[in-house]
Amino acid sequence: MKAVCWEGTTKVEVKNVPDPKILNPRDAIIKITSTAICGSDLHLYDGYVPTMKKGDILGHEFMGEVVELGSAVKNVQKGDRVVVPFTISCGNCFFCNRDLWSLCDNSNPNAWIAEKLMGHSPSGLFGYSHMLGGYAGGQAEYARVPFADVGLFKIPEGLSDDQVLFLTDIFPTGYMAAENCDIKPGDTVAIWGCGPVGQFAIRSAYMLGADRVIAIDRVPERLQMAKEQGKAEILNYEEVDVGEALKEMTGGRGPDACMDAVGMEAHGTGLEGFYDEAKQALRLETDRPTALRQVIVACRKGGTVSIPGVYGGFIDKMPMGAAMNKGLTMKMGQTHVHRYLKPLLEHIQNGDIDPSFVITHRMKLEDAPKGYETFKHKKDNCIKVVLKP
């Protein structure tokens, strides 16, 4: 089959590789009909996630048709049309039982690597480094899905791929990030990053009762989407001092909740931006936390900080004093996709939201290298790329 392989920093290639096989009784094989490139993939593409190996198959946002089932999978049939959460979860452990699916104890065969770095291992993820399982991803014609009895969600008739594909990751991610904002009546939520995750976070914050959402980025078409599709107020951080502007917009209080939907490759301005870029380039710092620093300083006293943006390792100059002295609550994590899939599918069925609004580019799987390049450099007003095998 054809698959998108990581071949080194900023190099992906579509290669011919063997088809996946059933390896365990709870496995299934999916023939992929749609797959997307995520902001998280850019962290791999740019070489900031350790333990990638040349030849690894990328992709964690995919859906398709069941073509083969392991002997223990009884609740799905061949031919079913399914979406696949990007987190791999067993469904039986302490964490899965408590709806904390991205913390599953049993899905990472390389847990020891993660334990060395983080103390404990989160769940395995599709196509997301050996530290997080080393699983082949879904930017391919076929994929093997472990624990398929809990890791496949059937899609009812009448919904297109474009409408349901983002249930695999970015819609639940935006939604969980908004939920983590602990939104109360009258609350203002400020969201750094108007990429796909930010866009879904904006929509979700309103769905969860936010009074106002203020979205921050510098890319004009992303800000425009936040404003037009998301009904957010917008700030371009290259044009204004975001901290000051947010204070002015909120009567001096600061936003009740602030969200970092940017992650470890935040773009910085001025001396601070230069400092982080230099340190990250020299690998003295694994992550560039520009947005996170602003989030913490801008947040109102006693407010909530929500971090869907991915961090991999260590950050510098974390304003811990501000977080501590202002009594902030911080919530974060890889998304517990399984928890949100059904309720969010219902929102789509009810017409509350049509997630396809973020798609700007549709390409053939073979064009993945161009897709990565276009998405990374935000060329051609690119916001979200969907690949068709």
Place this chain on the structure above:
Amino acid sequence: MELTPQDKSSEQSPESIEAGDKERWASLIGGGAMVLMGLRQRSLRGVLMAVAGGGLLYQGAKKQSTLKQAQEAMGLNQPIKVEKTVTINKPAAELYSYWRDFAKLPTFMKHLESVTLIDSKKSHWVAKAPLDASVEWDAEIIQERENELIAWASAEDADIENSGFVRFKPAPDDRGTEVKVVLEYNPPGGAIASAVAKLFGEEPEQQIGDDLRRFKQLMEAGEIATTEGQPSGRE
């Protein structure tokens, strides 16, 4: 916790039981503290044997081989001690009965080739070793408490002299069972040494940890997570 060692008093050499060993043993395996910390300088085997009545398989520290004395003299005779604990979301009885059927251990203990039961107490262990070398030993259960504990020690002529126990202890408030493995082994000398070093790797701690993790996966998820055999752009 009160322990009732098997009655092996006829074979027991009085000096092999140190005062307080039984109490120490009971508090070590029953408590939440780290067993190896409690043992400090004492050998696990010594304590296990003392409590079990001693002298059964192993004649005690006094009967050392000359090789062993040489190793000791060269400062090489450092027994390797490992302690690892994992919490498994299953009742102790279920975990105990799977483990007690030693023949099944190679399913999750990656370095074992086979375990053959000789009788209800004795078993023969074969470990995978590089270059067709095989590392084998007989082991005997020296302590056994249903759903709580299995302790074993290798027979005297073992390729790797080893002893250890696995303990199953209910975790607080519905969290399943804490499974603790404590192991001690003496790396042998001679030709077999390097094979054994390979076998147990540089980090025995991690290997035991990985074995325990696979046990947990098998018990909780019904299978061991793997990516072996999946495609990549490398082949």
